[in-house]
Every structure is written in C-alpha cells, then in structure tokens.
Amino acid sequence: MIRINEHYLKLQASYLFSDIAKRVAAFQKAHPGKEVIKLGIGDVTRPLPPACIQAFHKAVDEMADGATFRGYGPEQGYDFLREKIAKEDFQARGADVADDEIFVSDGAKCDNGNVQEIFATDITVAIPDPTYPVYLDTNVMAGRTGAFSEGRYGNVVYLECTRATGFIPALPREKVDLIYLCFPNNPTGGTITKAQLKQWVDYARAQKAIILFDAAYETFIRDEALPHSIFEIEGAREVAIEFRSFSKQAGFTGTRCAYTVVPKACTAYTAAGEPRPVHALWLRRHTTKFNGVSYPVQRAAEAVYSPAGRVQCRELIDYYLRNAALIRDEMTALGYDCIGGDHSPYIWVNGKQDSWEFFDRLLEKANVVCTPGVGFGRCGAGYIRISAFNDYEKVQRAMERIRRTLK
Numbered sequence: 184m185i186r187i188n189e190h191y192l193k194l195q196a197s198y199l200f201s202d203i204a205k206r207v208a209a210f211q212k213a214h215p216g217k218e219v220i221k222l223g224i225g226d227v228t229r230p231l232p233p234a235c236i237q238a239f240h241k242a243v244d245e246m247a248d249g250a251t252f253r254g255y256g257p258e259q260g261y262d263f264l265r266e267k268i269a270k271e272d273f274q275a276r277g278a279d280v281a282d283d284e285i286f287v288s289d290g291a292k293c294d295n296g297n298v299q300e301i302f303a304t305d306i307t308v309a310i311p312d313p314t315y316p317v318y319l320d321t322n323v324m325a326g327r328t329g330a331f332s333e334g335r336y337g338n339v340v341y342l343e344c345t346r347a348t349g350f351i352p353a354l355p356r357e358k359v360d361l362i363y364l365c366f367p368n369n370p371t372g373g374t375i376t377k378a379q380l381k382q383w384v385d386y387a388r389a390q391k392a393i394i395l396f397d398a399a400y401e402t403f404i405r406d407e408a409l410p411h412s413i414f415e416i417e418g419a420r421e422v423a424i425e426f427r428s429f430s431k432q433a434g435f436t437g438t439r440c441a442y443t444v445v446p447k448a449c450t451a452y453t454a455a456g457e458p459r460p461v462h463a464l465w466l467r468r469h470t471t472k473f474n475g476v477s478y479p480v481q482r483a484a485e486a487v488y489s490p491a492g493r494v495q496c497r498e499l500i501d502y503y504l505r506n507a508a509l510i511r512d513e514m515t516a517l518g519y520d521c522i523g524g525d526h527s528p529y530i531w532v533n534g535k536q537d538s539w540e541f542f543d544r545l546l547e548k549a550n551v552v553c554t555p556g557v558g559f560g561r562c563g564a565g566y567i568r569i570s571a572f573n574d575y576e577k578v579q580r581a582m583e584r585i586r587r588t589l590k
C-alpha cells in the first residue's frame with residue numbers, strides 16, 4: 184500500500200498566499216465591477232529593466248542560431264554570471280566570496296525551501312515569528328516539527344520579533360542548530376545592524392550552528408551602515424549560507440533567477456561529530472536535482488551588473504520605495520504604528536484588531552488586498568503587511584480608499 188508523508192497533514196490547509204488569492208478571487212467573482220488593488224503578495228508590477236530585456240533578446244537570438252545555440256548549461260550557473268555576482272555583490276563590499284561558492288537557481292523561495300534537506304531531521308530549528316512561511320512549512324514537511332497547536336508547531340524554537348524586541352530576534356536560551364534570519368525582513372520590513380548580526384554569527388560559531396540568511400530584499404537598503412550580506416561580518420563564512428534573488432531587485436518574479444552562497448568553509452557535522460563541508464553537500468544536491476537556469480535568463484541577470492542595468496535597477500527600487508513611503512506616511516497619519524518601508528518594500532502595520540478582520544475590511548470596503556500578519560505567525564496577530572509592489576497611481580488610489588475606510 185502506497186503511504187503518504189504524514190508530516191504534510193500537520194500543515195495548515197493551504198499556503199498563505201494561495202489562501203489569500205482564493206479569497207480575493209471569490210470577492211472579485213461576487214463583485215465583478217470593482218477594481219481590486221493588490222498590495223498583498225510581494226509581486227513586482229514594473230517591466231524588466233531595458234538592459235535586461237536587451238540581453239535577454241540577444242541571448243534568445245543566440246539560441247536560434249546553430250553556431251551559438253546552447254543545451255544544458257552548468258547546474259550551478261554560467262561562469263559569466265557567477266563571476267559578476269561574486270565580484271560585484273560581495274568582493275566590492277569587502278565580503279570574501281568566490282565565484283564557485285555561488286549557486287544560481289530559479290528562486291530564493293526554492294533554495295530556502297530545499298536547503299533544509301541537507302541537514303539531519305532531528306536537529307533543532309529556530310525560526311522567527313513572524314516569518315516567511317516557507318522556512319517553517321518546509322521543516323514541517325521534513326518531519327522536524329511536532330503538531331500544530333495554538334498557532335505554533337511543536338519542537339520549533341520560535342524567535343519572537345515584536346515591538347518590544349525592535350523586531351529583531353533575541354538569541355535563543357536553548358541550544359539550536361539551524362537558524363533562519365531574514366534582513367531586510369519579510370514580513371516586518373525591519374533591518375539589523377552589523378553589531379547585532381555579529382552577535383548571531385558569534386552565537387552560531389559557539390553553538391556549531393548554521394545561519395540561513397535570506398537577503399532577498401538587500402537591494403532596498405538605503406543606509407550604507409547596514410549590512411547587505413552576512414559575509415560582511417567576520418567569522419560568517421564558517422557558519423552561514425546566504426540567499427539572494429533577482430526577483431525584487433530587477434523585477435524577475437516571472438522570469439526566475441536567484442542564487443545561494445555556500446562558502447567552502449561552512450561546516451556541519453556527522454552524528455559522530457566529524458566536520459563536513461556543506462558546500463559539497465549542496466553541490467551534490469544541486470547537480471542531482473536541478474538542471475540550471477536557462478541561458479537567456481542568466482544573460483538577462485548578468486545585465487543587472489552593466490552600467491545601464493545598475494542605474495535602471497536603482498530607479499526601479501526607488502520607484503517602489505516611493506510607494507512604500509506613501510503607504511507608511513498615510514497609515515501613520517491615520518494613527519497606526521508602522522515599521523518597514525524605508526529599507527524594504529513591506530510596511531508592517533499594527534492594525535489594533537484581528538488581522539483577518541482587518542484584511543476583510545480593507546478588501547470589502549476599500550477593495551485593497553493586504554496580507555494578514557497572523558498568517559506569518561502568532562506574533563503577527565493584530566498586524567497587517569502592506570506591500571509597496573504596485574504602480575504608483577494604484578498605490579495612491581489604494582491609500583485614498585483606505586483613508587476613507589479607516590477614518
């Protein structure tokens with residue numbers, strides 16, 4: 184008899200954003216004449232930067248010619264892209280990362296979700312609350328957690344991020360092995376300083392733990408004192424893996440390109456305590472289960488680092504940051520306590536009421552979609568997340584409607 188992985192039965196009915204999409208679709212079906220403005224899932228709306236489009240077209244033309252056609256590429260990504268990433272995103276900031284420590288992939292969501300499988304199932308995982316649901320759900324699927332009860336899974340160390348902690352998790356009191364951190368944070372939009380991140384690196388070194396550092400939103404950082412990468416912190420190479428994405432920085436959510444940095448020094452241990460390089464495990468996993476991002480997409484990603492691409496990507500992020508400032512100012516003027524939106528596309532709003540009720544109110548009365556904070560964890564109860572990813576005119580219209588609804 185074929186049997187299922189029963190850990191899946193512990194999961195909540197559906198993935199947060201699928202759940203929201205279903206509710207929004209039901210609302211739209213019931214009110215076909217209403218314009219719904221989506222500030223929910225962090226999906227970009229602006230077109231790809233012209234430099235990326237140009238490189239994309241050129242690469243597609245190469246695929247149309249027998250002399251330049253390419254079949255399978257290297258699973259870890261083409262050298263032309265890995266070299267640019269290592270040099271421009273890390274070495275230029277003083278972070279010691281080499282080309283062959285970069286693994287190009289089709290998304291940070293996939294990498295964040297897949298990485299846990301190279302670690303033992305009986306380790307202790309520490310996950311922020313609130314959190315991007317992928318970190319938690321993939322550990323549930325792998326069987327590392329207990330059952331779900333009162334908004335929490337058993338056997339998980341939840342790192343509470345609240346107004347009282349400045350939306351930064353405190354170091355856990357119990358011993359943990361795998362730690363998820365995300366900065367600039369999804370969903371709160373909070374940031375971490377180098378000194379605070381150093382405490383986590385020192386903790387991981389002392390505990391022989393590993394930090395999974397999700398930096399998918401680093402391109403929104405506008406304060407140069409903030410770390411863009413965990414590898415700007417001394418000692419991180421032994422204890423950290425970092426995830427980056429072209430999705431938000433260059434509008435690639437529909438094009439798919441991201442990368443993961445696994446330093447050769449990063450070490451995990453066998454049950455007998457023997458050290459093993461994580462790089463070799465991830466290389467084995469990646470080459471076995473993945474066949475590489477398409478050549479034209481990698482050429483388009485490479486163009487992000489061209490002089491024109493840099494200017495265009497900066498303009499793209501500035502565009503969304505202008506939306507974020509508008510959302511934050513409006514919500515603050517309405518009397519809501521907000522964080523995020525300054526180095527992040529997300530504004531975390533204390534709605535002072537049940538998150539789903541607030542979500543329904545905004546959907547039904549203002550026809551605006553946000554994300555209920557409780558969907559990111561128990562500490563998100565009472566909050567909503569508003570995303571700045573949309574066209575400025577729509578954000579203006581959404582905020583006018585929200586103002587009328589909430590006044």
Ligand code: MLT
Pocket residue numbers: 223224225226292315369
């Ligand atoms: C979000 O809304 O949290 C993001 O879209 C998630 C993602 O990038 O997968």
